[in-house]
Structure formats: C-alpha cells, structure tokens
Amino acid sequence: MLQLINLHTKVEGKEILHGIDLTINAGEVHAIMGPNGSGKSTLAKVLAGHEGYEVNEGQVVYEGKDLLSMLPEDRAREGIFLGFQYPVEIPGVSNMYFLKAALNAIRKHRGLEELDAMDFLAFAKQRMKLVDMDESLINRAVNEGFSGGEKKRNEIFQMAILEPRLAILDETDSGLDIDALKIVANGVNAMRREDRAMILVTHYQRLLNYIVPDQVHVLIDGRIIKSGQKELALELEDKGYGWLE
Amino acid sequence: MKTDTIEAAEKLSTYISDFEMFGRSASAKRSDWLKSIREDAFAQFQQLGFPSTREEDWRYTNVAPISRHPFRRALSRPNGLTSAELSNFTFGELDGCQLVFVDGAFSQKLSTRTALPRGVRVRSLATALQKDRGRLEPYLAKLAGFDRNAFTALNTAFMSHGAFVYLPRGIIFNGIIHLLFLSTGHKKNSVTHPRTLIVAGEETQVSIVESHVGLEHGVYFTNAVTEIVAARNSTVEYHKIQRESREAFHVASLHVLQERDTNFTSHSISLGGALVRNDLNIVLNAEGAESTLNGLYVTAEKQHVDNHTKIDHAKPNCRSRELYKGILDEQSTAVFNGKILVRMNAQKTSAKQTNKNLLLSDRALVNSTPQLEIFADDVKCTHGATIGHLDEDELFYLRSRGIDEVSARTLLTYAFASEILSTVKIKPIQCQIDLVLLTRLNRLQEDSWQQTSSGGVGL
Numbered sequence: 001m002l003q004l005i006n007l008h009t010k011v012e013g014k015e016i017l018h019g020i021d022l023t024i025n026a027g028e029v030h031a032i033m034g035p036n037g038s039g040k041s042t043l044a045k046v047l048a049g050h051e052g053y054e055v056n057e058g059q060v061v062y063e064g065k066d067l068l069s070m071l072p073e074d075r076a077r078e079g080i081f082l083g084f085q086y087p088v089e090i091p092g093v094s095n096m097y098f099l100k101a102a103l104n105a106i107r108k109h110r111g112l113e114e115l116d117a118m119d120f121l122a123f124a125k126q127r128m129k130l131v132d133m134d135e136s137l138i139n140r141a142v143n144e145g146f147s148g149g150e151k152k153r154n155e156i157f158q159m160a161i162l163e164p165r166l167a168i169l170d171e172t173d174s175g176l177d178i179d180a181l182k183i184v185a186n187g188v189n190a191m192r193r194e195d196r197a198m199i200l201v202t203h204y205q206r207l208l209n210y211i212v213p214d215q216v217h218v219l220i221d222g223r224i225i226k227s228g229q230k231e232l233a234l235e236l237e238d239k240g241y242g243w244l245e
Numbered sequence: 246m247k248t249d250t251i252e253a254a255e256k257l258s259t260y261i262s263d264f265e266m267f268g269r270s271a272s273a274k275r276s277d278w279l280k281s282i283r284e285d286a287f288a289q290f291q292q293l294g295f296p297s298t299r300e301e302d303w304r305y306t307n308v309a310p311i312s313r314h315p316f317r318r319a320l321s322r323p324n325g326l327t328s329a330e331l332s333n334f335t336f337g338e339l340d341g342c343q344l345v346f347v348d349g350a351f352s353q354k355l356s357t358r359t360a361l362p363r364g365v366r367v368r369s370l371a372t373a374l375q376k377d378r379g380r381l382e383p384y385l386a387k388l389a390g391f392d393r394n395a396f397t398a399l400n401t402a403f404m405s406h407g408a409f410v411y412l413p414r415g416i417i418f419n420g421i422i423h424l425l426f427l428s429t430g431h432k433k434n435s436v437t438h439p440r441t442l443i444v445a446g447e448e449t450q451v452s453i454v455e456s457h458v459g460l461e462h463g464v465y466f467t468n469a470v471t472e473i474v475a476a477r478n479s480t481v482e483y484h485k486i487q488r489e490s491r492e493a494f495h496v497a498s499l500h501v502l503q504e505r506d507t508n509f510t511s512h513s514i515s516l517g518g519a520l521v522r523n524d525l526n527i528v529l530n531a532e533g534a535e536s537t538l539n540g541l542y543v544t545a546e547k548q549h550v551d552n553h554t555k556i557d558h559a560k561p562n563c564r565s566r567e568l569y570k571g572i573l574d575e576q577s578t579a580v581f582n583g584k585i586l587v588r589m590n591a592q593k594t595s596a597k598q599t600n601k602n603l604l605l606s607d608r609a610l611v612n613s614t615p616q617l618e619i620f621a622d623d624v625k626c627t628h629g630a631t632i633g634h635l636d637e638d639e640l641f642y643l644r645s646r647g648i649d650e651v652s653a654r655t656l657l658t659y660a661f662a663s664e665i666l667s668t669v670k671i672k673p674i675q676c677q678i679d680l681v682l683l684t685r686l687n688r689l690q691e692d693s694w695q696q697t698s699s700g701g702v703g704l
Contacts, residue, residue: 048645051637076647084645088638092660101656102646109647141660142642162646 002047002067002166007232008059008067010041010044015056016042018222026167027194031202034219040201042171043084047199048082049075054162061164076102076206077109079165083155083172085201088218090142095154098142099124099161106162127160131187147176151179154165156187167191168199173207205237218244257291259315265509267318269577272405276374279404284390287402293395301654305612306551307350310520311494317467319402319428319435321350326460327428328355334458334488336673341420342367346410347427349437351406357421357603364413367422370440373409380411385442388500393562394524396496400438400470407440407469412449414476421671422453430463430490441471443653445479452482452671457497459490459517469497475507482510484674488681489517491546500523503563505531511567512669514678515542515550525554528702529563540569544577544609551580564692567569567598570665572658572686584616591621598628598696603635603652603661606619607700621655662686 002024009017016039024030035038046053047060047073060067074198088099100118103113131153143151152172159167169188173181188198188211190199200211208216208230216232217224218241225244226232236243265285267273272282295312296303322346328335335343344367345355351369361367366377373381378553391398408424426439445451467489475481495518496684503509515521531688542550571579581600602611615628626674635657643653662682669675 011548050641071650073647073649073653076645082645084642088636088642090642090660091655092663093656098646098648098656099641100644101652102648105647105649105652146348158646233429 001063003059003061005059005061007060008056010054010056011042011172014112016195018165019058020222020224022224023201024197024215026165026197028214029192029200029211031196031213031216032037032199032219032234033203033205033216033233037170038201038219039171039222040203040219044082044085044168044199044201045093047071047168048080073105076162077106081159081162082166083152083159083167083169085171085174087143087151087155089144089146091144093142094139096121096124097156102158112230123146124161127157130160130190131157148175149177150186152176152180153187156184158162160187160191160238165195167201168201170201171203172200173204174201181207181209205233206229208233222243246395247500247616249508249560256312257294260290260318260399262380263318265277267403267405272371272694275371276405278378282386283402283404284387286398289391290395290398290402291391292397295395295454302553302582303326305578306520306522306549308496308520308522311466311496314434314466315462316434316436319348319432319437319465322540324348324352324429326352326355331355331425331427332686334456335429336423336454336677337486338419339421339423339673341418343423343425344369345425345427346406346439348432349406349430349439351392353661362416363419366409366411367417368409369407370407370409370442370538372415376403377409377411378497380444381409381442384444384472384474386472388502389470394498396402396468396522397470400468402438403438403521404440404470406437407442409441410443410451410453412444412446412451415448415681416446417450418452420452421674422451424453424455426457426467426469428457428459428463428465428467428493430465435682436466436468440505441469443471443473443481443483445473445475446482447476448478449476450480452484452488454484454549454674456488457495458488459493462490462492464492464494465490466494466563467497469495471499473499473501473509475501475503475509478507479504480508482671484512484669485514485523486678487513487515487517487521487523489521491517491519491548493518495521496528497522501525501527501536501671503529503531503534503536504526506533509534510537510668511539512665513538513540513552513673514665515540515552516681518550519548520696521548521550523550523552525552526557527555527565528557528564529565531560534560534563536563536565536567537668538569539665539668541571542569542579543572543662543682544579545574546577547575548577549579550577551582553580554580554586554598555584556631557587558585558587558594558596560588561590561592561594563591564595565597568665568668570662571600571602571611572605573611574605576606578609579611581611581613581630583614584614585618585626585628587619587621587624587626589620592623594621594624594626596626600630601661602630602632602656605635605658606634660688675694
C-alpha cells in the first residue's frame, strides 16, 4: 500500500530524514519508535503533505500513485489520515460542521452520495461510542477547551468517521493517563481491518501493549536503524535507545 | 486663502442650491418649526466644509471622493418595486413593523405593520414632523450635535425623511422594527439624508434593525443620522446592516443617550460601499447603564471602512463592552478608532474594548487606535487589538481531513466572523447576516481564483 524509497526530507533548510526505506501492506500495523528529535513527527507530517517539509530526494508510492505530488486534501481523499500530536483548536467551527464537510468531500471523491445532516449525526453518534465520547462534544468548536486526552480521543473519533485506508497516528499516546490510553487504544483496535494499514509513531513502548504491532522500526537521527517484531519494542524499553545508537 | 474659499464654495454649490430649493418645498414647509435649526445647521455645514485629512478625526479617511461628486437630493419617483423583490433584504413574515424608504421617500406600499400596542409610534419621520411635534421636539437634533461634524450638520439641514419610533412607558415590544432604506442608483449622483429618532420610554424593550441597501450598481451618497434615547430601565437592541452598492458612499452617525439602569446593544455589520464612515457616540448618562457594541466589517477590492466609536462614561457604575472585528481582502483598508472617556466622578467604571482584524491579502491595511481618556481613579479599563492572517496550522488541519484549500480558507474566515454573528440573538436577523456573509466570502474566494470583478451590489 505504501512504499517509502530513500526518502530525504528537509525542514527549514536542515535535512532531518536521511534516506528512509519502508514498505507497508494493507492490514498491517507498523510502529515507528525513536527518541526526541529523531524525525518521527517529520515523517508523519511529510506523508500528510505539510508544506513546511521539503522532500529533497526519494519517492513515496501510495497505492501505485506518486504521493508527494498530491495536495494534502487529495491525500486525505485518497484515504490517508494523520492523527496529530498536537491537534489545533479551531474556534468558531463546530466539530459537526467540520467533520460532515470532510466526510462528504471524501465520499464525493469515492463516488458515494453525500450525507445530509441527520444521517451524518446518526453515523457520528454511533462512532462516538467507539471512543467513549460525550455526544455533546459534537456541537462544540473543534478541540476548543478540550483537555489533552479529549483532543487525542477526538483524533481517533475523526479517524472512525473518515474511515481511512492508511492511518498515521503521531504520538497518539503522549500525555495520556492509563485510562485515557486504554480508550484510545480500544478505538484504534476497533478500526483494524484487512484492507486498512496503520503507522503508530511513538516514543514509549507502553502503547504497544494495547495496540500490538506487526512490525517495529526504530528511527534514530533520521534513519531507520533496526526493524523487527513486537519484541524489539520490549528490548528498547528495557535497554533504552542508547543501546542502538 | 481666496482660491481655497472659491474652490470650497464650488464644491458646495450643489448643496447650496439644493438647500434653497428644499427651503421652498412642501415638505420643509410642513415642518416649519424646524426652520431655524435647519438654517443653523446649513450655515454650520458651509462654515465647516467637508473635513480634510488634517483633522484628527479624519486622519485616515479622505472624503475628497465624496466632495468631488456633485451630489443632488434624490427626487422621489415611482419605483415599481414589489415586496417579493425585497425578500433578500427583509425578514420574511415578521412579527413587527417594516418601514421601507426608496431613494429618500417613504413607500407606504412596501411598508408593513402589525397592530401596534397603544401609544407606540412607528412611522415615517415626515408624518411625525407634522403630527408628533410634541414627542419629537425634546430629542430631535439634541443628541446629534452638528457644530463640529459637517455630515451631521448637512443631514440636520435637510432632515425630512426617515423614521420615528416611540415607545411609551412599560411597553415590551416583542417583534422586530425594521427600517429599510433602499437606494436604486437609477439617478446618478443622488444623496439622501435619512434621519431616525428612536425614543424608548421607561421600562420598555425593543429591537430595531436599520438596513441600508443598494439595489443596483451606482454611485450615490447616503448621509444618515440616528438618535436613540433609552429612558430609565429600558432595553434597546439595535442592529445596523450596511449593504450599499460597491460604488456608493455611506456616512452614518449613531448617537445614543442612556439613562439609569439601561441596557443598550448595538450590532454594526458593514459589507458594502466604496467609502464608509460610521460614528457611534454613546453617553452613559446615569448609574447602572450597560452598553455593548459589536461590529463586523468585511472589505475587498478598494473599499475603505472607518469605524469611530466614542463611549462617554459620564456617571459612575456603568459598564461598556466593545468588540469590533474586520476581515480585509485585496487592497482594501479599514480604520478602527475606539475612544473611551471616563469622567472624573465616574468611579467603578468597567470598560473593555477589543478590535481584531484578519488580513486575507498582503496589500490590505488597517489602522487601529484606542483612545482612552480616564479621569477617575477607581476604574477597570482594558483595550486590545490584533491584526493577523489565517492560521497555517488550522488550515493544514482542515486540509488534512479532505477539505480543499479554498473551502478551508472560507471556513476559517467565516469562523472569525462568527464571534460577532453569534451575538445577534434574534434568529431571522442572524440568518440573514449569516447568508449574506457566506455569499460574500464565497465570492471573495472565487474572485481571487478567477480574477474577475464580479462587483455585485451591497454584498
């Protein structure tokens, strides 16, 4: 589904990713772990199409297409979802309005009929249960006044609504207590499917107890140093990132 | 200097001849009791002349485009308009009253009225000048001083059409009173001087909308003055919706006198016009008065909108809150000047003023100036202003969910305005402003992509 070939990325003129090679197939869950500053978020953002990130070398092929030439909204419409590490607050725009507009843009692209307000609301309420989200939050402005945990849950809720083919979750676990973490993990696990792939970008191994990955990659200083099965995460937890540097 | 005086006189010549003609007209004769005030006002207008940018209050607003045009009083003529054609500017099956004016003349045909409670007056000023002198005289032209403002002086000299609203003590009016001033733009270079007086008696409650709409393209000049008296314990909610044609000039002043324990809210929405100036003067004349001023101005192309507000905390224990937001695109410009005067004895004053501006282009320009003159020592006064662009992180967030860039920008721009829109509590009014704003914002985006000058009117 997704292939990164020798991907080099610069941020503000400085190269952060120095040649990433990665292959992800449908149905797989890959974890990308690394210390602070390793380039984890850069990887997530460049795949989503953030304009601050410049690819100076390499390719990304998504379902046979050249991902890097696609606009962020087109990547979303083709089924890519990024769960942000720090989701922004958008006062004046309600969750309901925003998600309905996004979902309908994606549905339209897929040749599906757009949902009207009532149908969308019914669908949304059902999805809210997946992440144990209070129904009243749908009418609030996007992330406004949400706690850290609520923002992360809102990201998973959005994923549940938009039903992506490839979900990239950027440090979805950071700042969460164990209860919030379990709720988020349940939501993610409920979304696992044979035709869906996920990339979990994380600093801590803890999340991987709840969302068991098919593969673990260690990213240090902009390079994937080692890849392995889920046991690799446990080794890292035990020995620290210094073990591999 | 001689040349200056001759030039000035030439510029005012159309007004001078119009005033002479007006003096001889039937409508002036019918309200003869105003003769001396009109003459004083016109003399003052001649003496002042149109303001130059050397005057502090007009530093950022050059009215030469107005003084250059030989504006003449609009003449009333059959307009053939139907109510159906006005549906974009009205509020549907309104519970309340609607007075419609076309090019300076009251249109009985287009106006509507439900049965009014006893003693309530909602009528054209022309009628009121003849039949309600007793109720008008204590207030008319008493709030809107004209010794320093040429536009107010000019309006006062020609005042003869507009609206008079009067509520006797204790009346709670649940409907909406809509004063709709339409300009057809048919006759080139026309000027109208709408004059409105609203007297809310003690313990009354009323909601009023004053709309100024340009039906078609055209250069015309609306020079409006509105006076509002809020007697003790009354609640007045006033909305001003400005949708003049893109080529028109709109200069308006609102003068409000608030007595004890009154609650006044003003919503000022400015969307049209080539050159717009709004002056808002509030006097908090007794303890316990509360004033809330909300404003939204949306500009594009080469529009210029200037909002000057002045809140006079003349007495203690009063509260004022001001929030004005601007959305500027292309080469448009805006001015916000918020003056707060807290007099020496006005202890326990609470005043807050905020001006926020969103610039959608690199060439838009806004001048935001707070002016706080505080002479009391036990007060709380804060002010703040921001000027910024759309947030890139917010834009990316929306796009990363599949919303295209143009729609995302429109959505965020609308969200910026919605803080003001949400202050309009009356649903039909909020809906109309909402719709007009969305249409306007969508067109802004289309314009910048297609580079056509779509010019519609008023929006």
